[in-house]
């Protein structure tokens with residue numbers, strides 16, 4: 001994969017879309033997102049005026065956690081996706097939605113991939129979880145059924161995770177929520193169903209891609225994610241054994 005961002009090809013409309021979405025979420029997220037996300041936005045140096053340049057992002061990001069952003073040609077397959085992330089290279093698409101697509105997208109664009117994901121990549125313990133979960137996936141590339149279960153963990157944490165400390169309001173850390181104006185309001189409201197983070201519960205819970213989630217899982221610290229890795233590994237290993245038993 002050798003796709004570059006080709007920064008000079010962005011049109012004035014592309015930059016305007018970024019500005020519009022950026023302003024909208026900067027207004028919307030302060031009492032909804034975890035503070036580390038907002039701090040991360042500053043650390044990676046995003047500005048409201050223009051689409052971030054991956055090269056500039058990486059100069060700030062890499063010294064913090066070792067992660068860098070690499071340009072991806074749209075959705076990448078599981079093998080490449082997990083391989084890149086295990087190597088601390090986060091694949092981000094380079095295209096940006098049009099004005100006509102502001103709130104509806106069939107697949108993630110760079111506002112999701114960059115605005116939603118990159119600020120979290122400034123948090124070392126989050127990055128360690130992400131890289132190790134992806135490394136775990138590499139052992140199961142021959143088993144789509146197990147990758148599907150592991151993807152549920154990715155989905156309900158990295159993409160749609162909430163953070164809640166005892167007695168506190170839920171806050172957003174999932175990138176899929178952070179980049180969506182509608183879901184960022186719904187997810188932390190009293191309207192949504194929220195469960196405590198639980199590995200087995202998540203492994204048993206399928207998800208929907210086409211619309212807002214019908215439930216969310218709340219962690220109380222990023223350490224909790226890291227500490228859950230052995231339990232995830234154990235459950236996935238059990239799934240492999242199960243399928244390998246000879247048919248009766």
Ligand SMILES: [Fe+2]
Pocket residue numbers: 108112113117159175176
């Ligand atoms: Fe994403």
